[in-house]
Amino acid sequence: MMKKLCCLMVLAAFGMLPEADAQEPAMHTVGIEIKGDTMIYRNVSVPRRHPAGVRGRAWAGYSHAPWSAEEKLFALSKFWMETKRNYAFMDRFGARTWDSLYMSLIGPAQRTRDDAEFYRLLQRFCAQLGNEQTFVRQTRDFPQSAVCFEDGWVLRLMDVGGRVTVSEVSRDKAEIVPPGSEVVEVDGQRVEARLEEVMSRVSASTDRVRRRIAVDELLLDLIGTSHEVEFRRPDGTGVCVHLVNRRADPSQMPECVSLPGRSWEALREDFRLEWYPDDVAYLKIGSFRPGRVFKAFHDAFPEVTARARKLIIDLRFNERGSNYMAAEFLSHLTRDTVLCGGMWRTRIYDASLSSWGAGAVAADTVNNARVRTAYQHYNDEAFSEFERSEYRFPPTREVLVVPTAILVNDATSSAAEIFLDMAASQPHMTTVGATTSGSAGAVAFYELLPGLGCGICTREVRHSDGREFVGRGIAPDVAVEDTLEEMMSGRDAALEKALEILR
Known part of the structure; x- marks a missing residue:
């Protein structure tokens, strides 16, 4: 147990370190030229970041050559290609629909007046997929x-x-x-x-x-x-x-x-411990990233275990982190030594199998597993078998098992939704608030052009029992919606309901 905690604290310590100067590139790639099928990159010196980390200042005087029509076409095409090959839900969206959208944008993309207009066109293309884990991002200094x-x-x-x-x-x-x-x-x-x-x-x-x-x-x-x-x-x-x-x-x-209580910093605070009457501990968990949050939780846990008779875990606006860290948090709130973090599968492709399936039609796959597999690879419909994510913890770890309410909203996503899936099996836990984001999965990142990239969701994640929640969200046990009148008066309806349930 001590060895494991020490390792996690080392991770936490590294998570708190500022970025080292050695990680800052001295060169930046800009202004691609496309000659035939060859991409020519130019490297230029760039200033280092401002010591305080304010990138806008350091890059304020740095200009970029506008993307050419050929570069825009390349970026559009690469995004279409990588998404068609990797996107975990392409079978739902439809490869033909994706192809049709791509073809409709070839002309408009090349005619966009500037980089900003092209970027927004690419955003609209991506948004058609309806997946928060699939996105385009610009890293140029768009002011x-x-x-x-x-x-x-x-x-x-x-x-x-x-x-x-x-x-x-x-x-x-x-x-x-x-x-x-x-x-x-x-x-x-x-x-x-x-x-x-x-x-x-x-x-x-x-x-x-x-x-x-x-x-x-x-x-x-x-x-x-x-x-x-x-x-x-x-x-x-x-x-x-x-x-x-x-x-x-x-x-x-x-x-x-x-x-009241709705400032940007308050809503997205990493960690906070408060106490309510009858020894109800309130823990704000802003993310499941390794680093500051886990260290703060680890430091506060002795006080919580010594005093808390009931517990509120606030996962509202918890949008990032590691599934393992989510399991690690939950492991201290249950006596279960095995936590099941959902099931998942991903797209697979085998070029040889695809060639064998090139001449097959759907009717050929009936009662013929070999032809069916080849047909699926040729038509981009092949998936891995579903795998279950399991996390094991020693029975000797320190735990606190008390009636617990978990606050959620539509900004509860990713690892936080995996936390909820694992917590669903805990009879002493109740979720309160609004339906979650419905967004989880592993993301593959690709550069489309220097200064322009994308992330593509490569895993289809489901509940441990096979039910789907991506694109739908996870409904709370007790639904609560805020009203403006309550907000103006400083009330937190979900928190009040959680305290009522635990009373």
């Missing part, structure tokens, strides 16, 4: 912002009961647009119409998550872009504000005010 604007404006938005609501605003602007105000129009366009356009390029596994992300990115645009935004304040009065996107500078962020 854009979603929350910072000129004249000292900071503005964060959230979806509350179907309304685009101001959750956080810079303090000196709160009299103009107080937290709780509703966005009514953007640039003369009704907010729902604007959201539809943004949602069309959001990669998400459910409509609810797609809308949440689109609300976050409602005002995302290039630096210097002007917006006229109309708000309806909590008192019913309206106000129109002129906003100009500005580059975010973490070192000069103004003080902000938010809906």
Whole structure:
């Protein structure tokens, strides 16, 4: 036990280290030329990151050659090809549908006016798959912002009961647009119409998550872009504000005010321990990454085990991490020594088998396993057998088994959903909140162009009993939705329900 804990603490320590200078590249690849079938890369020197880690500053004066029409076609084609070969759910989406979408974008992609327009086209292409673990990302210094604007404006938005609501605003602007105000129009366009356009390029596994992300990115645009935004304040009065996107500078962020307990930092806090009456311990777990969170949990666990009679685990906005770390956390809250972390399969391909299946038709596969296998490989329909993920822990580890409520929402995803799958077998645990993200799986990363890449979900993950949750989410045992009135008064409906259940 001690050896295992020591190893995990070493991982935690490394997770806390800042990036070493030796990891910073001295060169960066830019401006590909395509000559025939050969790609020619150019390397140029780039400045190192700002000592405080603010990449925007270090790269502020660094310009990029715009992507050419040939480069855009290459990036589009590579994304189409790698997705068709690797995407775990291509059998559901349909290879022919994917091919048709690709063909329809060949001309428009080459005619896009600039890199930003091409990037958004690629985002819309990717979003058609409806999978949060499959995405495109740019790493060029696109000067854009979603929350910072000129004249000292900071503005964060959230979806509350179907309304685009101001959750956080810079303090000196709160009299103009107080937290709780509703966005009514953007640039003369009704907010729902604007959201539809943004949602069309959001990669998400459910409509609810797609809308949440689109609300976050409602005002995302290039630096210097002007917006006229109309708000309806909590008192019913309206106000129109002129906003100009500005580059975010973490070192000069103004003080902000938010809906009680709904600031960005509070919602995405890595770890927090609080105590409620009757020795109810509340643990905020912001991620299942190795590092700070596990160390904080490990340090707090002796106090929790000595005092807690009941427990609340808050996994809302827990979107990242390792399945093993999720199992490691849960292993201290159950006496089970084996935890089943779902089942999964992945796409497979064998070129020789594919050649044998080239002349086969579906009727040939009936009662002929060999032909069926060859046919599946030729038609990109071959999968590995399902495997079960199991995690084993020694019976001597320190555990706390008490009535436990787990708080979840639509930003509970990935390893946190694996945690919920394992916790479903625990009779002393109850989930409270909203349906989760429905997003899990291993991601393969590919470079499309220098400064442009993609991630593709390569695993189809299911519950331990075979039920599907990717694209659907995991429904809580007790459903609770926040209202704006509760938020304005500082209430947390899911937390209150959890305390009621544990009473």
